[in-house]
Amino acid sequence: MLKVYKYTLIDLARNKFVGGWLLLLMAISFGLFQLEDQPVKAMLSLSQVLLALVPLVASVFSIVYIYDALEFTELLAVQPLHRAKIMGGQMLALGTALVLGAVVGAGVPLLIFHPAGASVTLLLACVMLTLVFTAIGALIAIKNREKARGVGLGLVVWFLFVLVYDAILLWIMYAFSEYPIEPWIVPLAALDPIDLGRIMVMLKVDLAAMMGYTGAIYEKFFGSMMGIFLALGALAAWVAVPSAFAFRAFRRKDF
């Protein structure tokens, strides 16, 4: 697996898109910190941008890269290698490249202008969301033969998690406000990885109102450290489950 990982990473390191992603994040981050007087406000604005952009880029780039590498993957699949090692190497390299892009692109300005626990938590959320959406992207790319369909599906999944799911949750809470539904809201919030990222940052910054309604409920149920660990655990599950399905699909795939 390390052989595939190493050479895929070399390929990705020279990829213009990965470099562009790093520079874009750096420009946005520096820009926001220059515009805002208070670093904490800039950090919160940046968190909104990152929590939406990071999943989108991780998902779409993974899908496109896996489609474009299909013939090469086919060549690897006729070598004496287990398919799990091919998939593992490629996914790990994609995750590493995108995580480095996000951590360096947003991390350097964050640590310069707002070196606090909240910034580290935001970066941690970005890392986890990158891995989650790389796994989801890989699953989509393996399960769908057409690139356009795969990219479309990736966009739909992103839109669902970034906006629609939160809206549905809000509607449920409003519609059933007369019933004791709060214990159900917490596990329901964990079904959206982007919400989990928001919750992690929110618990650290202590500004629940800015982070959405589900985040506020989450904060009420859990203290700061407990909440962070639970959210991290749920995000780890969000990486593991799509990855497991992606590996299974890849093992059974007909090229």
Next chain:
Amino acid sequence: MARVIFENAGKRYGKMWALREFSAGFEPGEAVSVIGPNGSGKTTLIKCLLGLVHATTGTIQVNGQKVGNDPSYRHQLGYMPQISRFPSELKIGQLIDLMDDIRGNTMDRTEGPLVKELGVATMMDKRLGTLSGGQRQKVSAVLAFRYSPTVLVLDEPTAGLDPVSSQILLSAVRAIKRSGCTVMITSHLMEEVEAMADRIAYLQDGRLQFLQSPEEILGVTGLDRLSKAIPAMLTAKTGSHVESL
């Protein structure tokens, strides 16, 4: 015992059978040309052998080892696909290094079959994304021959190659065949088939129509060229007129 054995191998995609009940054995040192119209099941047959496609029915063996989840049998395989695409940012040398790592090969990257003959040795620092289709085919040919395969699978190997490189490649195929390697080759060029094949497997609608030597085919039809004899043979066999291959 034959080196490659297909026993009732079949592949179904949904309701459509791309390959049905294919049974045959290919011997060491034998070149078998798999031909047939587009969509006849040639690529599916090759991909079943390579393990790229999971056969729905039957079994396939290479040197007595069953094609399945254990990839170790692929140490014996060399494969040159019809279309080669590689990671665009890698250099040719790095691609060869990767494959050498996977295969456990310690040979220098500029050594080995076809590396110098096809001019790949002088292009080691070239990015794969900058190569023309023909150059990619040359890299692909080098990789197919590099690890002394006992079974070599070539899918339209000369498509996209210049005439000189095509001749170099075909000479290498003849040489590796003489050394005892089993060669499976698909081609639409009848001259190539005539020059290379010990036996010809003709597929149509996923079914094997015949598997015979060029001499047998010419003898049965009484014609002097395979390009004429194969359609005549099919017409006699199926009763339907075949204009061309």
